[in-house]
Amino acid sequence: MGRHSAAPPLELGTYEVVEASFGPSTSWKAGNLVVDLESLRGSAAKEPAVEAVEVHLVRPGDPVRVANVLDAVVPHVKADDPEATFPGVLGRLAPAGRGRSNRLGGVTVLSVCDLRAAGLVEEDEVWETFVDMAGPGADRSGFGSTANVVLTFTPRSDAPAADVDLAVRKATLRVARELAATTIGATPDRQETFRPIGARQGGEDLPAIAAILQVGSEGPFLDTFLYGLRMEGLVPTALDPREVLDGALTNGAFEWAGSRNPTALYQRNALIRELYEADGKRLRFAGLVVALGYLNTAFEKQRSAMLSARLAQLLGADGVVCTTFETGNSHTDTMLTVRACEQLGIRTTAILTETNGGLTDHVPEADCIVSVGNEDELVAGWSPDHVIGASAARAGEPVPTWAYLGATCQMGDLRWTAVPA
Amino acid sequence: MDGGSGMKVVHYLNQFFAGLGGEEAAGHEPVRIEGAVGPGRGLAAAGLPVDVTLACGDDHFGEHEAEALARLLNWLEEEEPDVLVCGPAFGSGRHGYACGSLAREAGRRGVPVVSAMTPDNPGVLAAEGAAYIVPTGSNVTEMRTILPVVAALAGRLARGEPVGPSEEEGYLPRGLRKNVLADVTGAARAVDLLLAKLAGDTRTEVAPSGDRVPPPSAVVDLSRATVALVSEAGCVPQGNPDRLPSRHSNMWLRYPLGGVSSLGADAYESVHGGFDTAAANDDPNRLVPLDAVRELEAEGRIGKLHDVFYTTTGVDTPVAAAAKFGQEIAAELHEANVQAVILTGT
Numbered sequence: 001m002g003r004h005s006a007a008p009p010l011e012l013g014t015y016e017v018v019e020a021s022f023g024p025s026t027s028w029k030a031g032n033l034v035v036d037l038e039s040l041r042g043s044a045a046k047e048p049a050v051e052a053v054e055v056h057l058v059r060p061g062d063p064v065r066v067a068n069v070l071d072a073v074v075p076h077v078k079a080d081d082p083e084a085t086f087p088g089v090l091g092r093l094a095p096a097g098r099g100r101s102n103r104l105g106g107v108t109v110l111s112v113c114d115l116r117a118a119g120l121v122e123e124d125e126v127w128e129t130f131v132d133m134a135g136p137g138a139d140r141s142g143f144g145s146t147a148n149v150v151l152t153f154t155p156r157s158d159a160p161a162a163d164v165d166l167a168v169r170k171a172t173l174r175v176a177r178e179l180a181a182t183t184i185g186a187t188p189d190r191q192e193t194f195r196p197i198g199a200r201q202g203g204e205d206l207p208a209i210a211a212i213l214q215v216g217s218e219g220p221f222l223d224t225f226l227y228g229l230r231m232e233g234l235v236p237t238a239l240d241p242r243e244v245l246d247g248a249l250t251n252g253a254f255e256w257a258g259s260r261n262p263t264a265l266y267q268r269n270a271l272i273r274e275l276y277e278a279d280g281k282r283l284r285f286a287g288l289v290v291a292l293g294y295l296n297t298a299f300e301k302q303r304s305a306m307l308s309a310r311l312a313q314l315l316g317a318d319g320v321v322c323t324t325f326e327t328g329n330s331h332t333d334t335m336l337t338v339r340a341c342e343q344l345g346i347r348t349t350a351i352l353t354e355t356n357g358g359l360t361d362h363v364p365e366a367d368c369i370v371s372v373g374n375e376d377e378l379v380a381g382w383s384p385d386h387v388i389g390a391s392a393a394r395a396g397e398p399v400p401t402w403a404y405l406g407a408t409c410q411m412g413d414l415r416w417t418a419v420p421a
Numbered sequence: 422m423d424g425g426s427g428m429k430v431v432h433y434l435n436q437f438f439a440g441l442g443g444e445e446a447a448g449h450e451p452v453r454i455e456g457a458v459g460p461g462r463g464l465a466a467a468g469l470p471v472d473v474t475l476a477c478g479d480d481h482f483g484e485h486e487a488e489a490l491a492r493l494l495n496w497l498e499e500e501e502p503d504v505l506v507c508g509p510a511f512g513s514g515r516h517g518y519a520c521g522s523l524a525r526e527a528g529r530r531g532v533p534v535v536s537a538m539t540p541d542n543p544g545v546l547a548a549e550g551a552a553y554i555v556p557t558g559s560n561v562t563e564m565r566t567i568l569p570v571v572a573a574l575a576g577r578l579a580r581g582e583p584v585g586p587s588e589e590e591g592y593l594p595r596g597l598r599k600n601v602l603a604d605v606t607g608a609a610r611a612v613d614l615l616l617a618k619l620a621g622d623t624r625t626e627v628a629p630s631g632d633r634v635p636p637p638s639a640v641v642d643l644s645r646a647t648v649a650l651v652s653e654a655g656c657v658p659q660g661n662p663d664r665l666p667s668r669h670s671n672m673w674l675r676y677p678l679g680g681v682s683s684l685g686a687d688a689y690e691s692v693h694g695g696f697d698t699a700a701a702n703d704d705p706n707r708l709v710p711l712d713a714v715r716e717l718e719a720e721g722r723i724g725k726l727h728d729v730f731y732t733t734t735g736v737d738t739p740v741a742a743a744a745k746f747g748q749e750i751a752a753e754l755h756e757a758n759v760q761a762v763i764l765t766g767t
Contacts, residue, residue, distance in 0.1 A: 124667045124694050139602075207616065209615060209616075270608035270609070271611065274611075274612050275612065282616060319615045319618070319619050321612065321615055328695070328736060328737040328738075329695065347615065347618050347619050348615070349611045349612075349615040349618065351607055351608075355737075356597070357738075357742045358629065359627065360737070360738075362629035367618075367623050368614050368624065369625045369627050369628075370607050370610050370614060370626050371598075371607075372607045373600040374598040374599070374600055377598075377599065377600050401600065410607075411608065412609075412610070412611050413606060413607070413608065415604070415605065415607070416601070416603070416607075417601060417607070417626060418598035418599060418601070418627070419586040419599055420587045420588065420596075421584075421594065421598065421599035
């Protein structure tokens with residue numbers, strides 16, 4: 001028996017939502033999610049840095065554009081220990097990735113705040129973020145196909161940026177926890193069991209594959225959080241991939257809508273699931289490294305790439321999939337990581353978004369790249385009946401792909417790619 | 422007039438296909454002809470009725486390109502066509518070049534354009550991706566099979582119907598990358614590609630342009646060389662009078678340095694959107710090191726400083742755009758007999 005065999009698996013129960021509606025008390029029963037608007041609003045508005053919160057429920061096909069979206073979160077709760085949900089940021093500090101977690105399927109919580117109008121961010125940064133529930137852009141964001149509980153925050157006018165940042169993130173996660181808590185005690189529609197990757201028996205002749213998950217952490221509204229603390233300064237670190245699925249990693253980076261990593265895509269993470277699925281059949285899942293991208297200097301970039309590759313080597317990886325966080329600068333971090341791995345004999349695939357002009361950076365070692373699409377492609381104009389979170393929001397105008405939340409997320413969660421035309 | 426088809430179609434041909442004459446008519450100036458001529462009748466037979474034919478002698482176009490283009494574009498502007506068809510030009514380099522050049526200009530003005538020629542025809546490069554070009558062989562006998570393909574594609578464009586990727590539709594790639602949904606997620610494709618690579622089968626969904634520039638030989642004598650300052654640090658005169666974008670730049674600019682010994686914080690600033698410019702704006706010489714280079718010039722360690730500096734913002738700039746900036750700036754520097762450049766990056 002492997003030394004990990006006694007460690008408890010992560011049991012992930014999914015409760016599908018077929019119908020979502022407002023009602024007198026929040027509940028889930030047999031596919032019906034009822035949302036108590038007043039209770040959620042009160043729950044979201046608990047934070048002192050928040051002046052007011054509006055709650056909307058939007059469904060696929062609604063003629064609605066949600067603008068100024070900050071994050072997307074899958075409703076999620078630790079069923080045996082709800083106080084430890086999203087540990088370190090919302091919940092009590094406890095290791096994620098073990099025990100029983102419940103989540104809602106087909107529903108996402110979207111946090112919305114016009115940071116520019118609130119004077120909390122620079123004008124020239126690119127914050128524009130849409131989720132369209134219908135129209136030509138509905139399939140660009142991964143969140144046009146789920147029912148969405150939209151929380152629109154008005155920050156208190158004298159609250160410092162860092163306080164607003166924390167308040168919005170906590171309030172959103174709290175609502176996600178409350179929605180999922182309605183399922184505690186019920187039988188899930190689907191249950192997945194994720195055992196520690198080291199507990200696998202056999203498959204020694206299969207190639208060992210690790211993932212290097214790139215994140216960014218540059219300050220308020222530009223951070224990624226690991227167990228509640230911003231990751232800036234972190235050296236590349238090995239995580240149990242189940243921790244990522246179970247709420248240890250949360251997003252607080254709200255620039256560049258298409259290529260940021262929303263919390264929901266850490267929770268759902270297609271790459272970790274794919275590696276679990278193939279584990280013992282086509283490959284051995286060797287582990288997960290989280291590393292910073294968007295580092296400031298050539299030295300920092302080379303150092304992080306070197307340490308990431310070294311950690312992948314310590315995990316015994318024959319190959320790694322390198323993901324990318326946002327665009328431009330971070331593509332150099334990805335390229336240097338690819339080079340550092342290949343120099344150690346570890347084969348690589350990188351996941352990247354393209355621009356109209358091609359790749360932002362490239363090294364000859366990057367000979368195997370997955371394209372998640374051209375972020376500059378314009379999506380035909382659309383005039384929604386309602387806009388949530390902004391007044392105009394490019395109604396009727398073409399919208400670049402990069403403005404749709406998660407549309408070119410470089411963890412590989414969507415099916416988009418780009419081909420010659 | 423739209424020929425009763427509900428769409429307006431304009432067709433461009435050279436003197437030969439327009440029936441103006443053979444090589445002796447290659448100097449023919451641009452003409453506008455009502456209705457279809459020559460291959461235009463084949464387009465009509467394939468369901469694309471031509472309303473107006475524009476024609477020009479191949480030599481005339483080559484020798485008076487700007488003027489010929491202006492006249493042709495003027496007619497196009499009057500007609501406001503739903504689609505422009507150029508050629509087919511097959512293997513003819515002169516006809517192809519005229520087709521490609523007109524296609525480029527019309528395409529940039531928002532007119533959908535279809536042309537047809539051999540993949541190595543200079544017209545393909547001249548079109549700069551602004552047209553759908555159907556590949557042909559070099560032989561005119563293909564006319565019969567090519568015209569229906571051109572007509573079908575042009576008809577769909579004229580009706581505003583979507584056109585798929587080049588591989589599916591058969592036109593030459595225009596250098597654009599179109600988003601499509603793959604069968605499986607990017608994550609699944611990444612794992613598949615990695616396992617294939619480990620098994621010796623290396624494939625990629627996107628490759629770089631392959632533009633690697635070999636370093637030039639060293640400057641023989643710097644004390645006689647003209648040295649220029651070039652930067653992507655977004656350094657511009659205070660107030661950014663020419664509106665250099667702070668990111669995703671689509672331009673580069675040049676500013677005079679004659680009589681300037683140092684870039685003062687009161688006169689210059691950085692509009693770069695990719696770093697905190699506070700420290701740089703306290704001393705713009707740290708973006709474009711004019712003060713230091715003026716000292717070297719005074720000491721005779723360099724021959725002289727070029728009298729303008731070149732600037733852009735390098736942040737989120739696609740490689741293709743940056744390569745174009747570089748080529749344009751380098752061409753000016755070469756023209757000015759500059760032997761060395763100090764390139765400050767951020």
